[in-house]
Every structure is written in C-alpha cells, then in structure tokens.
C-alpha cells in the first residue's frame with residue numbers, strides 16, 4: 001500500500017469508539033475525553049505517516065493505535081500531582097515534596113479540610129478567635145520561645161521579619177552567609193524586597209564579632225542577622241561569630257538579633273550523623289527572633305516558623321505582609337499535629353517520618369534490603385541484585401556535609417540496560433524514583449516503607465515480565 005492509501009485507511013473515531021478495549025474507561029471517563037484521546041492518537045499516527053518514507057505499513061498497525069489510545073487515557077485520568085516512591089535515599093528531597101507528614105498530621109488535615117473548624121473562632125467565648133493561637137502555645141511550650149507565628153515558608157518568614165524589624169534600616173550580615181537556597185531565595189534579594197538595606201561585613205571565609213560591631217551605626221542599623229549556611233559549608237581557614245557573641249553584641253548596642261536557621265531541627269541528631277543546630281539550643285542563647293522551615297528537619301508541612309521575643313512577633317502579626325503570607329487551615333492543622341508529636345520527643349522520632357528515616361540503624365536497613373532481595377529473587381531471575389553499603393545525604397538544604405551510611409539494592413540485568421529499568425520504574429503507576437550509579441539501579445532502603453518495598457517488588461516483577469515477553473516476540 002502506498003502512503004495515500006494508508007492515510008485513507010486510518011480508522012474513524014466512531015469505529016474506534018466501539019472497540020471493546022475502551023469499555024472499561026466508559027464509566028469513569030467522560031465520552032468527550034475518550035473521543036479526545038482517540039483523535040490525538042489518530043492525528044499523531046497521521047503525522048507519523050506523512051513524515052516517514054520507508055516502512056510505513058507497520059506504522060498503521062491497529063493494535064498499536066489502541067495501545068496508544070489506552071496509554072493516553074490512563075495519562076488523562078491521572079492527576080498531575082501524584083504520590084511517588086522516593087527510593088533515592090535523600091530524606092528531604094525538595095523535588096519530591098520534602099517532608100512526608102506524620103500519620104496524625106495527615107489525619108488532622110483530612111479532618112479540618114472536610115469540615116468547618118475553629119480556625120478563627122473561640123468556642124469558649126463564642127466569639128472571634130485568632131488563627132495564630134492553634135500553634136503558638138504549642139511552639140512556646142516545646143521551644144521555650146516567648147511567642148511564635150507561622151507563615152507560608154521560611155522565605156516568607158525572612159521577608160516579614162526583615163520588613164517588620166528593619167524597614168529602611170541597615171541589617172548587618174556576614175559575607176560568608178549570603179546564602180542562596182534553590183528556587184530564587186537569595187538573602188541579598190529578599191533583603192531588597194523587604195525594604196531593609198544589606199550591610200555586608202567580614203570576608204567570605206572569616207567574619208568576627210568585631211566586624212559586626214564596627215558596622216553598627218546608631219542611626220542607620222536596624223538589626224544583626226545570622227544566616228545558617230544550610231546547604232554549603234566554608235571549610236579551611238575560617239571564622240564566624242557565634243550566636244552567643246552576636247546576642248551579646250546585640251544587647252550591648254541595643255539592636256535585635258535575627259537568626260535564619262533553615263532546617264528547624266528540634267532534637268539533636270548528632271549521634272545519627274546529622275550535624276545541624278537545634279531550635280531549642282538557638283533560643284537558649286537569648287536570641288530575639290529565629291526563623292525556620294516547616295518541611296525540612298522539623299518534618300511538618302511547608303511553612304515558615306517565626307519564634308522569639310513577644311514584642312517583635314506581635315508587631316509581625318499586625319504587619320500588612322502577615323495577611324499576604326498567612327497559611328491556610330490545612331497547613332495549620334498539619335503544623336499543630338506535627339508540633340504535638342514533639343510533646344514526647346521519643347515518640348516524635350518514631351512518628352515523624354523524616355526523623356524515623358534519619359534514625360534507622362544500619363542493621364535495620366541491611367535486613368530490609370536482604371528481605372527485599374530475597375522477595376525479588378523468588379519472583380524473578382531477571383535481575384542481578386547486590387546489597388551495597390551507600391552514602392546518603394539528608395537533602396533539602398540541610399546538613400550539607402553530613403553523610404549517612406545506609407544500604408541499597410544495586411540492580412542490573414543482562415537483558416536490559418539500567419537506564420531502561422530506571423525509566424520503567426519511573427513510569428510505573430506509582431512512580432518509583434531511583435538513581436543510577438555505574439550502570440546499576442540503586443534502590444535505597446532509607447527512604448522507603450515496608451508497604452513501598454512490596455510495591456517496588458511487584459513493579460520489578462511486572463517489568464521483568466514485560467521485557468521477557470518482548471524478547472520472546474522479537
């Protein structure tokens with residue numbers, strides 16, 4: 001057949017609609033969407049025919065067209081924001097949504113999202129309440145701060161804090177701490193947007209308390225700012241002013257000291273290899289205001305927590321930006337539930353997924369790997385699997401120099417390339433995100449749950465069946 005004949009022979013939408021294979025979609029998918037998928041598949045087939053010169057007759061295979069239509073329908077029925085399985089070993093993976101919430105935080109969100117709530121209502125008084133109250137008392141209790149509030153994220157917290165405390169005034173920052181966090185958060189730029197004026201002191205590698213002191217100008221200076229270098233470290237010939245020194249200097253010159261901490265770690269995790277300052281230690285120095293993220297090591301929803309002296313926080317609550325940066329009820333529900341976990345620190349380590357993952361022992365990770373390897377081998381002989389010790393990162397702009405030791409399954413196959421396995425896992429109905437190293441697919445044990453291990457085992461089995469069949473047919 002020549003091209004013209006093939007083009008004329010392309011099936012009509014109405015004919016395809018009668019195909020039994022589409023019946024399963026008829027209930028949940030509207031007819032319009034099915035027709036759209038058929039049109040798109042036929043149209044791309046037509047384009048292909050027009051562009052190809054050789055081997056054109058196999059292009060018009062009707063079963064292939066049906067496969068494409070079904071694939072399009074599956075895609076159209078999927079939400080864009082979907083669950084994934086993070087088998088990368090990076091606990092706080094910003095692209096995969098950072099912190100996974102605790103069970104009780106998820107339940108709280110469901111509960112509050114699906115009902116009316118006490119968001120701004122005081123049931124005792126039968127009158128209007130404040131949305132800040134739900135988390136403020138808890139944060140005070142757990143951290144020892146005088147006051148606290150929650151905004152949209154740590155970037156928002158920085159903006160509000162600078163604007164409220166130092167609008168039109170100079171804020172003194174070390175040259176070694178002019179941080180950029182992924183996604184266009186840069187201290188100098190946020191500073192400019194907030195209306196505060198950046199006053200850099202010291203050098204990239206060394207800044208002393210004296211450098212801050214020399215830059216203080218009674219008329220011009222609004223605050224001293226310390227920024228935690230949460231996604232890099234300067235090593236070698238270095239010096240920085242400690243939080244204690246800055247707090248002492250702040251007192252001496254009567255200026256507030258602000259600390260942008262980034263991660264919001266509540267429990268010291270040094271013995272697990274995670275080196276980050278804790279919120280409680282920072283507040284103990286007597287600092288005026290600290291800022292940290294909700295969805296990094298705190299293990300809660302996206303949010304920016306501002307904690308510290310009441311007079312500053314009260315002013316921030318009344319600032320016009322507070323309304324712009326305020327969080328919604330679902331965030332507050334998750335935030336309250338997350339902080340509640342910290343009322344019992346032992347329990348928090350078990351219940352908050354970020355902490356649970358970071359504190360898994362080598363033995364536990366190895367045993368999980370071994371069980372998983374055996375389960376896969378039982379189902380298919382398609383893969384070579386080795387349990388390998390790996391180095392892992394906390395991720396998400398936290399503990400940049402901390403390396404955790406864990407275990408991963410390193411998988412390859414004589415039948416298909418590692419890239420193909422990786423892609424097939426990524427295309428699975430629940431996308432499974434892995435990494436490739438030296439031509440092997442790595443499935444890291446740290447960031448997956450028992451339930452997810454079973455899903456991965458099933459996915460690997462399905463992939464092996466698909467590729468074994470293709471090989472037979474070829």
Ligand SMILES: *Cc1c(COP(=O)(O)O)cnc(C)c1O
Pocket residue numbers: 153154155156179181185227228229230231260261262263292293294303304396397
């Ligand atoms: C991560 C981080 C931020 C930004 O926090 P978001 O919650 O992502 O907006 C700001 N400052 C520091 C030091 C950080 O580590």
